Amino acid sequence: MTEHSRFSTRVQRLGWVALLCLAGVGPVQAQALKPSVQLQRAASAAPTRTVDYIVALVNSEPVTNFDVRQRVLRVEQQAAAQGRSLPPREELVKVVLEQLVVERALVQQAGEQGIKVDEASLAQAEQAIAAQNQMDVEQFRRRVVSEGLDPNKVRNDLRNQLLMERMRDREINARVQVSEADIDAFIRERRAASTDSQEMNLGHVLIAVPEGASETQVRELQAKAQDVTNRLRQGGNLAALAREFSQGTEAARGGAMGMRPVSRLPELFVNATKDLPQGGIAGPLRSPAGFHVLQVIEKRQGQIPELSVVQTHAHHILLRPGAQMNQQQAVARLAGFRQQILGGQASFEDLARQHSQDGSARQGGDLGWVSPGQFVPEFEQAMNALQPGEMSPPVVSRFGVHLIRLDERRQAVLSEREQRDIARDLLREQKSDEAIQSWTDEVRNRAFVEYRDAPQL
Structure with a gap:
């Protein structure tokens, strides 16, 4: 910015x-x-x-x-x-x-x-x-x-x-x-209210039970699952055991399901592991698919919706109306630049370096990653209406006339300090x-x- x-x-x-x-x-x-x-x-x-x-x-x-x-x-x-x-x-x-x-x-x-x-x-x-x-x-x-x-x-x-x-x-x-106590209480309340706030990466070993299996087969497969559980509890390697025994889709990845919100995990898995520490073992658990052995690889508190932010990466070209060029002329000139870019006759970055009257010109108009509220409303409104890869028509703001290209968006992973800063702002707004x-x-x-x-x- x-x-x-x-x-x-x-x-x-x-x-x-x-x-x-x-x-x-x-x-x-x-x-x-x-x-x-x-x-x-x-x-x-x-x-x-x-x-x-x-x-x-x-x-x-x-x-x-x-x-x-x-x-x-x-x-x-x-x-x-x-x-x-x-x-x-x-x-x-x-x-x-x-x-x-x-x-x-x-x-x-x-x-x-x-x-x-x-x-x-x-x-x-x-x-x-x-x-x-x-x-x-x-x-x-x-x-x-x-x-x-x-x-x-x-x-x-x-x-x-x-x-x-x-x-x-x-x-x-x-x-x-x-106060800091207000912030602590706010975050606790939001985490308690958010079903997606906790995330886990579970290790999974599936001992499948075929449809129509006899009682003898079921007992044998349960014993196999119990053996895997015992070996894990004795310090066995999850990845090795998963590759050897598991019939789950994540077996080739060493049994790791990947970090995901608890809402995207089977309820059976969540209930069995929610109170376990990292490294904890659960199982064997019975489901229609077979017997499951689980290990908590990683557990963390996820982003709270109100305390996360969508960041935007964009480029722009700014022309400032003045004695040599009025606003209408600036709009017309940027419209011409837009046609050149769309027609492949020039690159956005080259035109920004040559013509933009903004500090970002030397970077080809690159504004970097920014959070909501860091640009004037008229600029941000036009930028937010774009899809990644799209370019706006000329946009008038209090600083001049802009041509905006949206590059990408991301859900920002905020630090604990950043989350507290956002919580402080939300609380202040509420109290205000x-x-x-x-x-x-x-x-x-x-x-x-x-x-x-x-x-x-």
Whole structure:
């Protein structure tokens, strides 16, 4: 991963919150929406003339009927675009009004605490929104105007979202603590709940019993299996005994079944060996196939689903729009590169070395193995949609325009330290959700709210 392709979790979250602001959805609803947002003409669905008035006062600051109407229309349009259902409009209006009240209270508290958003941060967030809508900043501003939205209002809404985000970070960082004991308990619970968490490599010797065998034959074969068991317990070599006696499919491999989750082993084998240490012997065990002798070659705790990760290996070419080349020209140029690569006229690596404006250029655009969350969302979303060997069309991100080739994916084998780091992040996120709700309720309850006339849409 490279200097220009990375983006911190905080900046990703700020861009995401800001994007939701334009969609008309506040922080509480953010979790339910996807980050691909198209600007909608909210004003087009509104009545041509509506008398505006105050519907609520939050510490003497007004929330107007116009505020509620615009937010409701945007939420409805966003839900329609995503195919989501909403509550009846009367109920939705109440939810939106309460949301606006909470937002006013939060922004006011941010001001009281001296939290500010500088112009550089505001510009960065605006650029992030433009990139996620596949525009540059100037195109984005023109679109805002063309959609009948007030650019100053949009910018102020964005500033308020950033203020709330910064204040939330300050409050939640002080409230949320994850101890080593919390992590231990989390991992224990996940391991207990995961049926695939344990993995074993069993040595197996099968003494097959033919169908229709007589009782005498069965006793003879059982005695043979018992002899193999005794020899193993006396220190006999599993591989040698398996090759000599076993009629199982793994006999040629010295009887080793290979490391696999317990869910992929016969229940008979699991029940007999689950409490045995490494090197332990079980058997003879009777099944319809015959008599089985087992030895635990290796046993380990497998990856817990929440604590493992799919890593991606990809290449990319980055072009940065500027004075010499605008975004459309960069897109067209990368589309040409793509055709050259697909037609066998050039290699991805050579074009990356010659043209990419990223630190990975000298490696032919190789980004190495990366885990989820290490790239900006618009880049990662496009990369995740590819199958190994596929190449994307030009992708616009806040850093420029990319051509992406996905090479391969793998399930990462995480160390104990890495698993604990992921567990810590998961726990912090879980505790943060609870703390955010508690803190938001506290701010709302401290605010003096006076409701006036009900909103009319």
